[in-house]
Amino acid sequence: MKKNLLAIMLIILVAITLVGVIAVVVVTKLSDPTSAEDKPSIDEIVQSSVEVPEITTNLAGNDYIKISFMVQTENKKAKEELEKRNFQVKNIIITELSEMKAEDLTGKKGKEKLQEALKTRMNELMEEGKVEKIYITSSILQ
Template sequence: MNKLVKTMLTSLTVILIIGISAFVVVQYVNSDEQSGKTSSIDKMEEYSYETPEITTDLKDGSFVRIQFQIITDGKDAKKEIEKRDFQLKNILIKELATLEEKDFQSELDDLEKHVKTKLNEVMTTGKITDVYTISKILQ
């Protein structure tokens, strides 16, 4: 009987240690995922480039003043997009010249996607992950 009690206590102790270890591991993994969300916005800010305001005419004769926040996938890509500022302005002017005032009410997402695609075509180091419109004035 004494041997049976020792075996049961040893088994319960091992199961308890395994259970506590699993709980600690699960809690640690969950806390890493939540802190990763915070650091991802920090990385977005670190790797983002704010374009200068661009004023240009539209297809229908009206004018727009617009500014974008461009998110890259790393430091090297951010440096490259800063150097390609003239190409960025050229792409934006060409794209904006094809739009009309009404397009800014419904097709702003399409413009952001198209600018992202065009910029990724000229990028050699890294890539553009997102383009956000941060300022827009129609006249």
């Protein structure tokens, strides 16, 4: 009887220790700062970004816009692909803008909506990576 009790206590002690070790490993892996998403440095952003030169196009009303962008991709392969797809990117920008009115582009929310729409459409094209963020570098609305 004592041997059985001693064996059961030893098994319980080993099980508790094993659960503790597993918990420590899981907690350290989840809280590891290198496993979390690191923000890229400005140099990395510039190296993976494509400039879209100024585009002038009509809006849905009688207004027109001159606008240029900087498109940040997730890596250099995505940047190279986006550079090759330059004509498609310009087409996406022009078609998106042609559906918008001047009122849609005024203010912060309007510009953010345009940026999100362009990002979504460009990511539909991408095969080697994805577009992370779109920056409006100049904008003149008339």
